[in-house]
Amino acid sequence: MNIAIAGTGLVGRVLALNLLKEGHTITLFDKDTKEGVTSAGFTAAGMLAPFAELETAESVIFDFGNRSLELWGDLIKEVGLFDGFKRRGTLITAHPQDMPELNHFIRTLKHKVEKAKDIKLLNSNEIEKLEPQLSNHRQAFYLKDEGHIDSQRFIAFSTTYLDSMPNITWKENTHIDKLEAGKVFYNGKEESYDWVFDARGLGAKEYFSDLRGVRGEVIWLESNDIDISRPTRLLHPRYKIYIAPRENGCEGIELDYCKDCKIAQTSGAKRYIVGASEIESEDMSDISVRSTLELLSAVFTVHPNFGEARVVNTETNCRPAFKDNLPRIENSDKITRINGLYRHGYLLAPAVVEKALNEGIRKVVA
Numbered sequence: 276m277n278i279a280i281a282g283t284g285l286v287g288r289v290l291a292l293n294l295l296k297e298g299h300t301i302t303l304f305d306k307d308t309k310e311g312v313t314s315a316g317f318t319a320a321g322m323l324a325p326f327a328e329l330e331t332a333e334s335v336i337f338d339f340g341n342r343s344l345e346l347w348g349d350l351i352k353e354v355g356l357f358d359g360f361k362r363r364g365t366l367i368t369a370h371p372q373d374m375p376e377l378n379h380f381i382r383t384l385k386h387k388v389e390k391a392k393d394i395k396l397l398n399s400n401e402i403e404k405l406e407p408q409l410s411n412h413r414q415a416f417y418l419k420d421e422g423h424i425d426s427q428r429f430i431a432f433s434t435t436y437l438d439s440m441p442n443i444t445w446k447e448n449t450h451i452d453k454l455e456a457g458k459v460f461y462n463g464k465e466e467s468y469d470w471v472f473d474a475r476g477l478g479a480k481e482y483f484s485d486l487r488g489v490r491g492e493v494i495w496l497e498s499n500d501i502d503i504s505r506p507t508r509l510l511h512p513r514y515k516i517y518i519a520p521r522e523n524g525c526e527g528i529e530l531d532y533c534k535d536c537k538i539a540q541t542s543g544a545k546r547y548i549v550g551a552s553e554i555e556s557e558d559m560s561d562i563s564v565r566s567t568l569e570l571l572s573a574v575f576t577v578h579p580n581f582g583e584a585r586v587v588n589t590e591t592n593c594r595p596a597f598k599d600n601l602p603r604i605e606n607s608d609k610i611t612r613i614n615g616l617y618r619h620g621y622l623l624a625p626a627v628v629e630k631a632l633n634e635g636i637r638k639v640v641a
């Protein structure tokens with residue numbers, strides 16, 4: 276089929292990788308450049324946390340999340356990013372005075388899904404075996420089945436891979452005005468396709484009147500003195516933070532934006548993404564003082580060596596979400612729309628795309 280995908284952020288890329296394998300000819304459209312650096316998918320920390328997210332999410336997120344954990348390995352290899360998907364589990368810790376809150380958090384997860392019954396409470400000796408530098412914490416829960424994606428490198432590697440494919444045409448810097456079944460409208464033109472996918476995230480408001488953006492801010496830290504190998508969360512009554520390791524920096528990325536990059540990793544230093552705020556606003560401006568203070572104070576309490584880490588980058592973006600914070604798939608003849616992945620894009624995208632394709636275009640092709 277001759278297919279159009281509008282939006283080459285996270286969902287658009289996962290769609291393209293799937294459809295390419297099935298032999299289709301694809302035209303990709305994005306209002307920005309191929310590098311995808313303005314998409315929410317580029318800002319994201321790439322945490323794959325089906326258990327931890329259960330505190331506030333529905334069990335459907337857990338089911339999709341577990342399916343995505345099965346699917347990510349092949350997608351990551353497909354784009355040549357062999358070290359971009361880790362499944363080392365997550366550590367969740369809290370200050371001693373907040374331990375009742377952490378226990379309540381884990382009880383909530385155990386109440387929601389059977390699999391959460393295996394979540395283990397570790398003492399400081401057990402923590403030391405997993406993360407030697409975090410043995411200053413007396414207790415932590417270990418969610419062994421969770422993982423994380425090196426999200427910025429996934430976006431970069433998928434740019435190079437998709438751009439090299441002969442049956443892909445990439446129309447960057449092209450704003451889509453409207454999509455209809457089998458039709459794409461842009462620059463005053465109308466083009467026809469056998470099937471059209473709407474993966475414009477927050478840019479699809481023209482169609483979804485109930486779509487909203489939820490502002491999120493992250494801070495990138497670099498340090499020679501901190502070595503944490505798996506995502507770590509700190510539970511706190513006012514702000515919950517995560518620390519997502521980025522041990523491979525920008526290795527293997529050679530794209531246009533690398534020329535101007537001010538944050539090339541210092542040799543030997545480790546990088547971490549600390550996030551993320553969650554604010555009901557579509558303001559995409561720089562990180563606020565309040566969020567900076569909250570995120571950095573919290574990370575400093577996880578390990579005092581973070582005090583000497585260098586702040587190398589901050590990013591702000593908005594998560595596309597509906598009122599129920601659940602993903603939405605709309606399939607009809609010749610058009611599929613996928614949106615509302617909220618704070619779970621990496622956790623959900625492979626499984627949501629699989630469902631959308633199975634219930635839409637694959638039925639027609641079969």
Ligand SMILES: Cc1cc2nc3c(=O)[nH]c(=O)nc-3n(C[C@H](O)[C@H](O)[C@H](O)COP(=O)(O)OP(=O)(O)OC[C@H]3O[C@@H](n4cnc5c(N)ncnc54)[C@H](O)[C@@H]3O)c2cc1C
Pocket residue numbers: 281282283284285286287304305306307311313314315316317318319320321322323449450451452474475476477478479490491492493550551591592593594595613614615616617618619620621622623
């Ligand atoms: C701070 C932050 C941290 C996050 N951390 C995580 C995490 O740890 N784990 C996780 O699972 N998820 C995380 N997410 C969520 C995840 O990033 C999103 O759910 C996901 O990116 C949504 O994917 P999408 O493809 O719908 O939107 P996007 O990734 O934003 O892509 C949409 C694309 O459509 C393009 N576009 C928009 N309008 C138009 C138009 N009219 N014409 C042409 N192109 C258009 C945009 O330029 C963009 O490239 C995080 C998000 C944020 C903001």
